[in-house]
Amino acid sequence: MIHEVDDALRGLLGESGLEASGVEIVFDAPTRDWAARRNAPTICAFLYDIREDPSRRGSGAGEVYDADGYVVARRTPPRWFELTYLVTAWASRPQDEHRLLSQVLATLVAAEALPERLLTGSLAELGLTVGLETAGAALDAPAASDVWSALGGELKASLGVRVRAPLAGVARAAAPPVTEGLVVRGTERRQHGDPVPGRRLRYEGVSDPGPDGFAGPRERRPAPVRRRRGDRQP
Incomplete structure (x- = not known):
């Protein structure tokens, strides 16, 4: 998820015309040695703090569907993290x-x-809003002066940028849909000694299960129509 946020930030800054004008966009730590090697105009977005937002932690599991509308997996809710960048x-x-x-x-x-068009990988798959806050007064992260001191560099004008992004939950494969029938046979016999035919369950309208019985492969029925949230029943 972190590298996907990096890519989206790079794309957003690139659309402003920075890269077209020859400005590099990097995510390196701006240490003293790194700064000494700079020989071109550069925008540096240094990720220095990652924290989970526990207030947005959910429970339960959601369903993952295939192209035909069948449930193929169940996924735990995403967990939200705040990524703080020092932009110089x-x-x-x-x-x-x-x-x-x-x-x-x-x-x-x-x-x-972050614009939806710039999201890739799991961020695009989840389809959730990835919040962006720039130069906020309430950024709960180490002070910029502390960051510069840890990097061994001199204090420099910078922007604090926070991204709130979801980390996809763990997906567990679901059992495939039932496509085989079930036949129940009792011990009752007729007068001539012939066994009573099995009672058929499922597959309404099928009179002859064929040589393989109901254990043979069957064509999957269309998946049930899923109602969207807010839809009313007719």
Whole structure:
């Protein structure tokens, strides 16, 4: 999930024209040695804090359907995590860095969530909103000064960006739909000693189960129609 958030952030920043103008977008730790090797304008989004949001933890399990509408697996609810990034701009002059950081700020504050078109992998499969908060005053994460101190670098203008993303639950395969019939035979016999024919269960309208009996393969019936939430019964 984390790398999918990285890809979506890169795509969102790239759409602002940064990459087209030759600005690199990286996710490296901006240490002193890393900064010394920079030779091109760069936007660095350093992920430095990951925390679960326990208030959004669910219970139970949801159903996963195949293309025909049959249940193929059951999945536990997703768990939500907050990913906090330290976003900085790197250039040869402070004025250029501020211009780049301003462009990044304008792009990120315009979006309250990562665009659906940029989501890939499990994020796209879940179809849930991936929230985005930029330069929020209530970011519950280590202070930027503490991060710079841990990296061994000098304090620099930066943006705090938080992404709230779901981690897909564990999926367990469900048993396949029943396609074989069941025949019940009793011990009662007729007067001539012949056994009483078995009583047929399932497969209404079938008079002869064939040489293999009801254990033979049968064509699957169409899956039942699933009602969407909010639909009323006729």
